[in-house]
Amino acid sequence: MSDSMLNLSAMQLDAIKEIGNVGAGNSATALSQLINKKIDMDVPSVSVVPLADVPNLVGGPDTMVAGIFLRVYGKAPGSVLFLMPKESAFYLVEHLLGEQKSTEGELTEMDQSALMEIGNILAGSYLNALSYYTKLTLLPSIPAMAVDMAGAILNVVIVQLGQMGDHALVIETQFLSEDDGINGHFFLIPDSGSLQIILNAVGVK
Amino acid sequence: MAEALKVGIADYKVGKAPDKIISYGLGSCVGITLYDPVIKIGGLVHIMLPDSTQARANENPAKFADTGIPLLLDKVISMGAVKTRLIAKLAGGSQMFQFAGTSDIMAIGKRNAELARKTLQNCAIKIAGEDLGGTYGRTVEIDLETGLYKIRTINKGEKTI
Numbered sequence: 001m002s003d004s005m006l007n008l009s010a011m012q013l014d015a016i017k018e019i020g021n022v023g024a025g026n027s028a029t030a031l032s033q034l035i036n037k038k039i040d041m042d043v044p045s046v047s048v049v050p051l052a053d054v055p056n057l058v059g060g061p062d063t064m065v066a067g068i069f070l071r072v073y074g075k076a077p078g079s080v081l082f083l084m085p086k087e088s089a090f091y092l093v094e095h096l097l098g099e100q101k102s103t104e105g106e107l108t109e110m111d112q113s114a115l116m117e118i119g120n121i122l123a124g125s126y127l128n129a130l131s132y133y134t135k136l137t138l139l140p141s142i143p144a145m146a147v148d149m150a151g152a153i154l155n156v157v158i159v160q161l162g163q164m165g166d167h168a169l170v171i172e173t174q175f176l177s178e179d180d181g182i183n184g185h186f187f188l189i190p191d192s193g194s195l196q197i198i199l200n201a202v203g204v205k
Numbered sequence: 206m207a208e209a210l211k212v213g214i215a216d217y218k219v220g221k222a223p224d225k226i227i228s229y230g231l232g233s234c235v236g237i238t239l240y241d242p243v244i245k246i247g248g249l250v251h252i253m254l255p256d257s258t259q260a261r262a263n264e265n266p267a268k269f270a271d272t273g274i275p276l277l278l279d280k281v282i283s284m285g286a287v288k289t290r291l292i293a294k295l296a297g298g299s300q301m302f303q304f305a306g307t308s309d310i311m312a313i314g315k316r317n318a319e320l321a322r323k324t325l326q327n328c329a330i331k332i333a334g335e336d337l338g339g340t341y342g343r344t345v346e347i348d349l350e351t352g353l354y355k356i357r358t359i360n361k362g363e364k365t366i
Contacts, residue, residue, distance in 0.1 A: 051214060051215070051253075052214040055214075055229075060229065061229035062344055069302050146302060146340070147359075148301065148341055148342040149230040149342035149343075150230060151214075151229055151231065151232065151342065152230045152231060152232030152299070152301055152342025152343070153301055154230075155214075155230075155233045155253070155301060156301055158253060159253055159254060159313050162253050162254055162262070162268060163259075165262045166262055
């Protein structure tokens with residue numbers, strides 16, 4: 001059933017891109033206010049990829065990343081992931097907590113907690129915009145975070161989708177701060193079935 | 206030295222010495238190896254879900270513990286391995302994220318590991334080593350020259366079983 005995603009029309013793809021744009025735009029603003037830096041955002045890319053290829057979107061399954069993960073509950077369930085290289089995570093912590101970090105070290109519990117709060121704010125603003133745009137009620141779970149191999153972190157999302165199909169629809173937006181300190185990827189990955197609900201809600205057949 | 210054979214998610218590879226077979230970034234997934242030490246033939250399957258009978262999309266047997274292990278067994282036997290000599294090793298099955306209310310999907314690593322063990326027992330294959338659970342990712346590699354299964358992690362070092 002999720003493989004019906006393979007036949008999205010140009011109009012549907014545009015609608016999904018717009019959804020990603022609205023959501024990520026709102027999160028980029030929130031992030032920019034948090035760290036008091038200008039944040040640039042790419043046009044979201046929408047891709048339908050085989051589950052096994054999802055880790056390649058962030059540099060391969062072996063790449064070390066910091067990931068903040070939330071489940072989305074409500075009318076259109078799905079997963080939200082904010083992935084960034086470890087350096088970006090340290091940069092964020094430095095700017096939020098005002099402490100100098102060596103990137104050789106590990107993230108302390110306090111650092112992780114600060115990052116989770118960022119995840120919470122970013123995902124919250126993304127979902128708010130998405131809710132507003134689609135008139136669907138969407139609620140984020142509390143965030144969880146891990147610093148580990150991208151493949152291992154993405155397992156959580158892949159497993160969810162794997163029960164229903166072999167492909168994932170990935171709405172990806174890249175963030176870049178003005179001084180290149182943060183280079184993150186924001187992913188919205190609807191559960192199978194949710195995409196149709198979102199498309200219906202915005203009136204695209 | 207030839208490059209190692211790469212196994213993706215829900216995928217498998219078989220080979221013979223001096224091949225190595227590697228799979229990157231396992232979280233809740235489990236990487237199961239079968240190895241015949243006499244003729245040095247073996248394989249690695251990277252499963253992501255436990256039970257094929259509970260999933261709607263079950264066309265790919267390598268995706269599940271209950272079908273991926275018999276699939277790998279068939280493949281190594283067709284290459285000349287002898288079933289009674291086979292030894293199995295398992296790694297992975299972690300829980301990457303800790304949530305307050307642990308839902309089914311969060312405990313998937315544990316279920317993957319349990320069903321993988323059970324399937325091996327049902328196939329009457331001896332389990333010679335395992336490195337399962339935890340909250341971290343693993344990259345696994347079997348050396349078909351020695352049968353050693355090397356497990357690499359980011360913060361927990363490296364070990365061989």
